[in-house]
Amino acid sequence: MxxxxxxxxHIPHQGSMCLLDAVKEWSDSAITCRASSHTDPANPLRAxxxxxxANGIEYAAQAMAIHGALIAGDDxxxxxxxxxxxxxxxxxxxxxxxxxxxxxxxxxxxxxxxxNILYQFSLSHAGRCLLEGRAAVVLDAAALx
Numbered sequence: 001m002x003x004x005x006x007x008x009x010h011i012p013h014q015g016s017m018c019l020l021d022a023v024k025e026w027s028d029s030a031i032t033c034r035a036s037s038h039t040d041p042a043n044p045l046r047a048x049x050x051x052x053x054a055n056g057i058e059y060a061a062q063a064m065a066i067h068g069a070l071i072a073g074d075d076x077x078x079x080x081x082x083x084x085x086x087x088x089x090x091x092x093x094x095x096x097x098x099x100x101x102x103x104x105x106x107x108x109x110x111x112x113x114x115x116n117i118l119y120q121f122s123l124s125h126a127g128r129c130l131l132e133g134r135a136a137v138v139l140d141a142a143a144l145x
Contacts, residue, residue, distance in 0.1 A: 002066075010069035012080070013062055016044050020062050020105060023070070030108040031067040035059055038096040038103055051097035056105075056131045057086055060121035063107045064137055068117075081117075081137045089133030099125045107135075115139050 002023040008014060020033045037043055038051055038059075045055040061083050068081055096103070107121045115138060122132040 007062075007066055011062060011065040013065070016040075016042060018062070019043075019045075019059050020066065021102075023066060024104070026067060026070050028071065028109075030106065031063050031070070033059075033063045033066060033105040035103045035105055036101070038099065043097070046097065050095055053091045053093050053096055053131050054089075056091075056096060056103075056123040057083075057089065057121075057133070057135070059103065059105045059123055060107055060119075060133075060135065061137075063105045063121070064117075064119050064135065067107055067109070068137075068139070081139050083135055084138050085136045087134045087136075089131065091131045092128075093130050096123075096130065099130075101126070103130070110134070112137075 004018065004021050007020055008018045013019070019037045020035045022034045024032045024034050043051055045051055045058060065081055104124045107119045110118045110120050112118055117137045119135045119137065121135055123130045
């Protein structure tokens with residue numbers, strides 16, 4: 001299992017914005033990570049003391065970034081990615097901060113090429129789906145212009 005220090009060394013999110021604790025499993029097409037930062041009162045995504053379920057999209061985006069770093073391998077520098085759209089997002093809960101224990105964050109690459117990737121993602125807690133959707137990611141957006 002890859003831990004938080006490995007994650008922080010391979011994605012741009014640092015400090016309290018590095019939301020994921022570990023990589024549970026991964027393959028060329030999918031990744032599942034573990035997170036407990038949703039219970040932290042100092043989570044930077046909280047608004048008025050609460051962490052709304054839509055913030056789970058950022059958890060999923062970080063899992064996608066980790067997946068990209070793993071696919072790139074240790075010898076290659078990870079490419080900068082930008083979340084360009086989310087679609088078909090279903091929120092099955094209102095809040096994430098009232099769930100004790102860990103969240104499972106899953107992302108699966110559905111299609112893509114060297115610059116554009118489509119992922120399907122979900123967050124779950126104790127086997128219950130909290131939110132799900134699809135996200136488009138563009139890598140090296142500056143190079144496209």
